[in-house]
Amino acid sequence: MTRPSTVATLRRIGLGGITGSPVAFAVVLVLMALLLAVPFAHNGYVETTFRYILMYATMAYGWNMIGGYTGYVSFGQVAFFGIGAYCSAVLSTMKIDNLFADVALACVVAAAFAILIGLAVLQLKGHYFAIATLGVGLAVTDIVSNLDALGGTGGMNISQVDEAHFSVYYYAMWLVALGAILATYFIARSKLGYAFVAIRENEEAAAVLGINPRRYKIAAWAISATMAGAAGAVFAAANGHLEPSIAFSPDSNIFPIVMALLGGIGTVAGPFIGAVILAGVNELLQRYFVNVHTLFFGAVIVLVVLLLPRGLVWLFGLRGGARAWLKSLTVNKA
């Protein structure tokens, strides 16, 4: 729980609020429009890189809904991503190769799983919720790895479109990302979004105001699962092969969280901005420092947490320059 004095300090220097800077949101929409042009470069490497950026952005929006707006820090989003991915693989074995069907099934199954598991896990708070969700991610990985029907650790293959039409996967991911951005924008401005934020700030007070915390928490969790599942479905179709270590990789679990944090959690623009920057940085590190790129990524996380704990989007609204920024860093010092 944030202390009242902390809240007051943050307000005074312009770091309060609910949706974040509208300027930042406009920047996101412009960038999204520009990203439509990527396939015209006819460069497979560039297209794949940007498809990953869009994928991570979608997952960051998914995490942002439950972790950013509702304040329930989840470390299990990779379970929904993997479940969505396996939906594509299963449909492919049934000779249904249609991206719309993949995404639709992934959304439904991921949301249903979220609701089911949420009935138990969302009873928990704080650390307990975080570790239980971490456990959900690991447990789903364990179970899928052991199911012969899903190919076990060897995985499954997914039939793909021919080389000439490969950009369809890019556009599909673009659409999924746009859906996540717009959904976040409209939810943040609706009664639903205010209910989420009310639960984050004070669950008991929200309940007194007539918000049923349990129902709204499950809603937030299901929406976040839908986003992760949709990203997983398109990822699997584009990848052509799926196995537990790919579908449930630790990177897909932790990257979206760090991206949302860098951009600004609980904002509409933050996850996208964070995804573009971090996925870009990660790509460069992998290219030029193959052996030590995870080491660098660890350092990036430490620096972001210590120097930009509220994210980049809040800096747009910061009043008082560098001194106010330095002050905001010490509010949580012991």
Added chain:
Amino acid sequence: MQLLAQDLVNGILAGGILAVVALGFSLVWGIMNIINLAHGAFIMLGAYVTYQLFVSFHLDPFLSLPISFVLLFGLGYLIQRFLINWVARAPILTTFLLTFGLSLLIVNLALIVWTGDTRGVSTSYSGANFTALGVTVPWAKFFTLLVALAITGVMHLWLTRSKTGRAIRATSMDIGAAQLSGVRTPQIYAIVYALSAGLAGVAGTLISLSYALTPTMGEPFLIKAFVVCVLGGLGSVQGALVGGLAYGIVEAFATQIDLPIGTQHISGSGLQDAIALVVLLIVLVVRPTGIMGKATA
């Protein structure tokens, strides 16, 4: 019957290590309200300190216990003083990610120093065991359990009898009242974090006697440490011990389960994380305070 007894003993032997792992984890969680995701990395460092001393100087692993404790204590002190202290009162996401980032840094540095090769500490008594009442007990694991019990006992005495120990417990009960009584809480935080890292180092040394060493070896112990804390009851030394032993036994039996799904049988040994999650959820629903405890869920 014989098999059951063997499983039970295996569980208790594994539980002793889990108790030491959870002891340090529980201290930081209970007193600083931080889930230290770098705990697994500290365990790994402790194991490699032992390995390096064994390979370079032929030092017996049990003799390297104090060395890995002191080295990890120092590292933990520095990390708390210069990094974690800045966000000690931040929302949980901040401390989660900070300690996760630290864990990535440490594990990947270890990958550079020691590479990803699997290593082991094989002493003259590594393979030796004794048999009592038809149950086989490896000597290394037996002594590990004794050391684990001794450490738990010393920690309990220190926390209840010494001045610093009382200051630590006071800080965990009511930080405001502790400060008014003259306890310098940042100092206490630094000591607690350093002590926790030191205990992780000790756990690593003990683990190196019976398990293989890789830079990522600490990760499986993280979620188990959490479950042990919840199971035993957060914030007490006895809780970590009882929780560790109980979880060790549960896991020893649960991994023997053969689950039929359709035409296929799934062995419990492949489902360790799922078992941990199920135990966690059951404890949180049935007895959220843990076996010994006074925790808040």
